[in-house]
Amino acid sequence: MPRFFVDKSSVVGDEIYITGGDVNHIKNVLRMNAGEEISVSDGEGKDYFGVIQSVDKDRVTVHIENSWNSFVELPAKIYLFQGLPKADKMELIIQKAVELGVYCIVPVVMKRTIVKLDAKKEAKKLTRWQGISESAAKQSGRGVIPEVTAPMDFKEALDMAGTLDAVLLPYEKAKGMDEARQLIRSMSGKKSIGIFIGPEGGFDETEILAAGQAGAHMMTLGRRILRTETAGLAALSILMFELDL
Numbered sequence: 001m002p003r004f005f006v007d008k009s010s011v012v013g014d015e016i017y018i019t020g021g022d023v024n025h026i027k028n029v030l031r032m033n034a035g036e037e038i039s040v041s042d043g044e045g046k047d048y049f050g051v052i053q054s055v056d057k058d059r060v061t062v063h064i065e066n067s068w069n070s071f072v073e074l075p076a077k078i079y080l081f082q083g084l085p086k087a088d089k090m091e092l093i094i095q096k097a098v099e100l101g102v103y104c105i106v107p108v109v110m111k112r113t114i115v116k117l118d119a120k121k122e123a124k125k126l127t128r129w130q131g132i133s134e135s136a137a138k139q140s141g142r143g144v145i146p147e148v149t150a151p152m153d154f155k156e157a158l159d160m161a162g163t164l165d166a167v168l169l170p171y172e173k174a175k176g177m178d179e180a181r182q183l184i185r186s187m188s189g190k191k192s193i194g195i196f197i198g199p200e201g202g203f204d205e206t207e208i209l210a211a212g213q214a215g216a217h218m219m220t221l222g223r224r225i226l227r228t229e230t231a232g233l234a235a236l237s238i239l240m241f242e243l244d245l
Helices: 021-029 091-102 121-140 154-161 179-187 205-213 229-243
Strands: 002-006 015-018 037-040 044-057 060-069 077-083 105-111 166-170 191-199 217-219
Touching: 002 121, 002 154, 015 021, 015 044, 021 044, 021 060, 021 105, 077 091, 077 154, 077 166, 077 229, 091 105, 091 191, 105 121, 105 154, 154 191, 166 229, 179 217, 179 229, 191 229, 205 217
Parallel strands: 002 037, 077 105, 077 191, 166 191, 166 217
Antiparallel strands: 015 060, 037 044, 044 060
């Protein structure tokens, strides 16, 4: 069943009003008409099952048949602090992280970050990244559209992470799989968890020291060295398996 996201204000009584680019997709791509069933989310964890009432030029009106709180979201909000990678790796990371249940993705400029974004490029990238997040949320049946924030420096990211219940930092020099397993198990019951992933060149030692002083927990992901686009997804997969009810 086709799934769409709307702003919460678009849900009025027992009707939902779909506007914007999704109208064209419903009319001209899916070729849906009045009487067909549709799934809608308000992007804040509320799902709706409805029937299309009318398809107009600029608006699709849906009559709500049923609604419920989304059951697909993880019990903890997971924030991925991703060291900004080069080329198009960030697009892959966003898409797969959303599928795995991430709540928010924070691109972080670190000491060994290679790519540099000026203001113009950053704005274009952010628009594209948020679009990828929305598409992945639709495809995977998410109840929310994870936010992709503007890039931050490492200190800003640590400050943001300081508001979370726990912070994990996979690090190739960390030892002890038993300790890593215990650490992951201890995440049960947390409401918000941050994961820091370094860029292609890895973390600078000063960043590791600062993260440790800020309360981040270092952990290993195994004996193999993982690429930046793999490490975060591996950590998210482990957390998803542990946290999913």
